[in-house]
Amino acid sequence: MTITPEEATRFASTFDRLVRTLGTAILGKPDTIRLVTTAMLAGGHVLLEDAPGTGKTMLARSLAAAISVKHSRIQFTPDLLPSDVTGVTIYEQSKGRFEFHPGPVFSNILLADEINRASPKTQSALLEVMEESRVTIDGTAYDVGSPFLVIATQNPIEQAGTYRLPEAQLDRFLLKTTMGYPDIASTMDILGGSAIRDRSENIEHVMSGDDVLAMGRIASTVDAAPTVLEYIARLAEATRDAPETRVGVSVRGAIAMVRAARVWAASQGRHYLVPDDVKDLIGPLWAHRLVLEPEAEFTGTTPQAVLGRALSEVPAPRERASSPIGA
Template sequence: MTLHPDQPAADVRRPSAAGTMTADQAAGFAATFDRLVGNVGEALLGKPHVVRLAFACMLTEGHLLLEDAPGTGKTSLARAMAGTVQGSHHRIQFTPDLLPSDVTGVTVYDQATRTFEFHPGPVFASIVLADEINRASPKTQSALLEVMEEAQVTVDGVTHAAPRPFMVIATQNPVEQAGTYRLPEAQLDRFLMKTSIGYPDHASTVQILAGASERDRSGHLRPLITSAGVAELIELATTTHVDGAVLEYVSLLAEATRDAPETRLGVSVRGSLALVRTAKVWAAAHGRHYVLPDDVKELVGPVWTHRLVLDPEAEFTGTTSGDVVQRVLADVAAPLERRAAV
């Protein structure tokens, strides 16, 4: 892996002969992860947990949906992450008149060469900020489905690969709903996590105000790792050990969301896989080469709440997806013993 010259490289390159992460590799993974989070924390003050979730999302090769009020640092997060991983960053302002080709790109005929040439759209970047994604029409929203799921874009029958790492950070404003198009369940399911940044605490706010003359804190961040280094971390995280008891625990939780009287549609198999993959990264980020039930408990909220479809009567009474997830966690007992290794 390639880090900045004054940052020691962690031993995270190869899994053990058994194909699973070692304790030393987990420690190296966590050290690198903490440095990446700390670097972004210089631009997004007072939000280390959100930054950790965002990097866990990136190293799971997933996408992040931020539902938050304007001015909370969503753009700063995307820019800082792109700068930290030495990647490119594009921002797309979603509006009702935005066309799919404005996102993916378009094929143009070159009269000089008499050939068709593909002009890539802003979706071809390491970090793509889809700002106010719910303001675009469903047709334009669907232009992101292929690239979010398969990391590629097909235009006029020709497939173009997205860079690696590739991550979409989409935002939507929960306050103003006029003139918006609700994201369909199929697209929500493409997002690995949904969370919010929120307002900073008092101390962080004072620190931000003290640097009011600096408009973009992320512009001064140094890249700590190359895109190839991120790919190595992604591959290593997949070798984190998951005990059979933890897998059964995830399955029981998913079944409980489907059986809950408040839900019309529970967590799918894709959602269960997303939770297991994210838990692998989360465990490694904490210096462990194995997943604990506590990792699942900590991640089930941001990974699952946006995947639940509630019964209309439950919504009318004020029940939220978060309430259902918390009740399921309380009802399903976490495993205490190991089972067959996976």
């Protein structure tokens, strides 16, 4: 059943309230907040690549406070073990049996700080939990809870002792974005309130974890017309056919676009997708999924340039044809 215009209006109102609330702690970054909120409601995960001190940890804490859910933080280091992330089974001598001790991944919002500092083995420990919201220890599967959002960070200015994330793991992030430094006005506000060590402590409670899941279900019923779905498919195909790319956008990436675009449309009070939803999200959702040919990288080609040419070459549908099944 497709979302009604009235439901879309209520969705947009709640979405905007959450963005405004987070904006009281993360000053001057409404676009980043909207993207992270979209990822959460779409059931995806976020990769933030930014310099230290730009508010990445504050964003995760503020989001957890606004929806009253459990959050945790892992500082990734080269000596971090997979069991430090997922948990471990320990023999309890007093009880005469093995018991599972859950790791920090068992939370609703997980901040994986400087994820590229951990070894590939430890990075891979996040693969199953990001895809399936569960971990398997000694043959037993444990659900981590729902909703579940991973906000992973990378530091782009200090690469010594880091391990590049494999393409398989990058593809599991719904979107990649950046916080960036605030403008002068926002910086002055931050400096004026420097006595407040943790702005997330004053965050207003907006919704519960169940509300997040309910909004996600509502957004999943936004009407996706066949013409818009074809537009997404042709754009993905264009990235694969581009001579500069070794690996283009996967089917998983195309599905991620549909999921995120539905949330994006509902956040604007619409009960249907339009091509502009795809254009708004194509950079954050697809740029990190492209693997360029070495020659293209050497000549200065960027994933954003490949996506820009795909948008110029693939014609966007001009009219919205209603889908009879809601796609």
